[in-house]
Amino acid sequence: PDEDKSAASDNASAASSQAAVDKASKNYDLQFVQGVQGDEFYITMQCGIEEEARKLGVTVHTQGPTKFDPTLQKPIVDSVVSAKPDALLVAPTDVKAMQGPLNQAKAAGVKVVLVDTTVDDPSVAVSAIASDNLGGGKAAFEAIQKLAPQGGKVLAMGVTPGISTTDLRAKGFEDAVKADSKFKYVGIQYSNNDPATASQLISAALQKDPDIVGVFALNLFSAEGTATGIKQSGKSGKIQVVGFDAGPNQVAALRAGTVQALIAQQPAEIGKFGVDAAVASLDGGQVTAKVQTGFTILTKDNIDGDGAKAIYKS
Ligand code: T6T
Numbered sequence: 001p002d003e004d005k006s007a008a009s010d011n012a013s014a015a016s017s018q019a020a021v022d023k024a025s026k027n028y029d030l031q032f033v034q035g036v037q038g039d040e041f042y043i044t045m046q047c048g049i050e051e052e053a054r055k056l057g058v059t060v061h062t063q064g065p066t067k068f069d070p071t072l073q074k075p076i077v078d079s080v081v082s083a084k085p086d087a088l089l090v091a092p093t094d095v096k097a098m099q100g101p102l103n104q105a106k107a108a109g110v111k112v113v114l115v116d117t118t119v120d121d122p123s124v125a126v127s128a129i130a131s132d133n134l135g136g137g138k139a140a141f142e143a144i145q146k147l148a149p150q151g152g153k154v155l156a157m158g159v160t161p162g163i164s165t166t167d168l169r170a171k172g173f174e175d176a177v178k179a180d181s182k183f184k185y186v187g188i189q190y191s192n193n194d195p196a197t198a199s200q201l202i203s204a205a206l207q208k209d210p211d212i213v214g215v216f217a218l219n220l221f222s223a224e225g226t227a228t229g230i231k232q233s234g235k236s237g238k239i240q241v242v243g244f245d246a247g248p249n250q251v252a253a254l255r256a257g258t259v260q261a262l263i264a265q266q267p268a269e270i271g272k273f274g275v276d277a278a279v280a281s282l283d284g285g286q287v288t289a290k291v292q293t294g295f296t297i298l299t300k301d302n303i304d305g306d307g308a309k310a311i312y313k314s
Helices: 002-018 040-056 070-082 100-108 133-147 162-176 195-208 220-232 246-255 267-282 305-310
Strands: 029-033 060-064 087-091 111-115 127-131 150-159 184-188 213-218 239-245 262-263 292-293 296-300
Touching: 002 060, 029 040, 029 162, 029 195, 029 267, 040 267, 070 087, 070 239, 087 100, 087 267, 100 111, 100 127, 111 150, 111 267, 127 133, 127 162, 127 267, 133 184, 133 213, 133 239, 150 162, 150 195, 150 220, 162 184, 184 195, 195 213, 195 220, 220 246, 246 262, 262 292, 267 292, 296 305
Parallel strands: 029 060, 029 087, 087 111, 111 127, 127 292, 150 184, 150 213, 213 239, 239 262
Antiparallel strands: 262 296
């Protein structure tokens, strides 16, 4: 709850420093390239982007690769850039592989805004807007500490190395686990953003270490697969599962008791601030280089109350 408050005040200051504009000076052409299509996190971000674009009087088009994969995202970015939009809002799928395409966008005069993920050299962008992913990883461990106060082995179910957001979540989690001698970090497994892979990996991990007490699943799809695998192993409720993100499936898992806590990001706000940054930059206004948005921790206790606001759209 403390994190929530400070994060909320970060948002307020970001909003006041960046959204001073009521209308853009002209109908700019904005392009949004998602990390992957069909992911409720990016769908909700798209809603926030479209709403703000309407408000400011600019046009936005959205595209995304069919998988969270830079070899599929790069050609989309290249083709978007060749049409010379005014701005590109983008969630790069890899810190290294997407640097070159974004450098080219900048060189072509396109204002780049990073939404959610980033690249090794974020100075390619006029602004980078993301959740407190490091803090989110730490909060995930704190949730496990509360749910399993006796301590024990914990595992991280990751996505793919090289994604800025999930790498930071893993680091925040690992550092926090290692600072508590009651817990033992048994490492990270990479599910490649595929629920079926996450399910197989968690089943295998539980065979190897049947005494695992908690799992932190780093995004929507890794959480979905983790919940399924634990359920199939007959251990739902015995192992504490904390997932990042709060799509409808994750909320259903929370209600069913296959997941105990969710860390909900604010994708619509990330998108809104992204549009504000693009327009401010195009109109020569003040642009904040780095904006951090907050998160809400959802449990069975708040999901039907205050927490309901944080559920992603599908
Ligand atoms: O967790 C989000 C996003 O922040 C991350 O960069 C990739 O995975 C999600 O889109 C959820 O699937």
